[in-house]
Amino acid sequence: MSAALPPTAVGKPIEVWFQDEARIGQQGTLTRVWAPRGSRPRAPRDRRYTATYLFGAACPERDIGAALILPNANAWAMDQHLKEISHHVAPGAHAVVILDQAGWHDSRCLNLPETITLLPLPSYSPELNPVENIWQYLRQNFLSNRVYDDEEAIIDACCTAWNTLIDLPNKIAEITSREWAKTVIN
Numbered sequence: 419m420s421a422a423l424p425p426t427a428v429g430k431p432i433e434v435w436f437q438d439e440a441r442i443g444q445q446g447t448l449t450r451v452w453a454p455r456g457s458r459p460r461a462p463r464d465r466r467y468t469a470t471y472l473f474g475a476a477c478p479e480r481d482i483g484a485a486l487i488l489p490n491a492n493a494w495a496m497d498q499h500l501k502e503i504s505h506h507v508a509p510g511a512h513a514v515v516i517l518d519q520a521g522w523h524d525s526r527c528l529n530l531p532e533t534i535t536l537l538p539l540p541s542y543s544p545e546l547n548p549v550e551n552i553w554q555y556l557r558q559n560f561l562s563n564r565v566y567d568d569e570e571a572i573i574d575a576c577c578t579a580w581n582t583l584i585d586l587p588n589k590i591a592e593i594t595s596r597e598w599a600k601t602v603i604n
Contacts, residue, residue: 422537427512435477435503436594437517438549439491442561442576443469468569472556472576473499474549475515481591482506483552485580487573491520493527504531518547548594555593556583 423432453459473495474485484506488495500515507513513534517523525536539546560579566572583589 422514423512423535426532427535431508431511433477433479433507433511433513435475435507435513435515436547436549437473437475437499437503437515438547438553439471439473439495439499439520440553440556441469441491442472442572443566468566468572470569470572470576471495472553472580473502474552474580475499475503476549476552476590476594477506477513478548478591478595480508481588483580483584483590487576491522493522493524496522497529500528500531500534504533507533516547518544548596551593552583552590555589556580 471488471491472485473488473491474483476483484499484503486495486499486502488498503513503515511533514537515534516537516539519538519541523536523538528536530536544550556579560582561575564575566575
């Protein structure tokens, strides 16, 4: 990881952040529910296509996250999310943001804040990004088995789900901690 850091990060504490985005929409997600054995519980399912994107990032060591809800997943949206992450990086620290290789994650197309370095994961390896586990948690606990009236309802549900997750003590760290991703002093 040291080879990926810019000279301005030398001597600063390094925070490890994980970033990803999830499409949340009217198509929804069905999850398991408790029901009497042999029964078939009803679950709502919507066939409309309105959706939004929840851009999320987490720093397991500090048990914090940064998220934005944006209409599209593109370079502009990624720029906005990187700015949001930079506001949450500890003063005097430098963040290494680990992310997948989506087209809008190409650092040549982005305006990186000085406090952030991007470190892409190998292609087709979502299991290495713990933010995928955050999406699973949010869908299982807050965003599944629902029908949203419109885009505003989707945005409200995403805000409520993310804010509830952030307010749970140690939940971000519990979901996203990986032994190989600890904060270090460079």
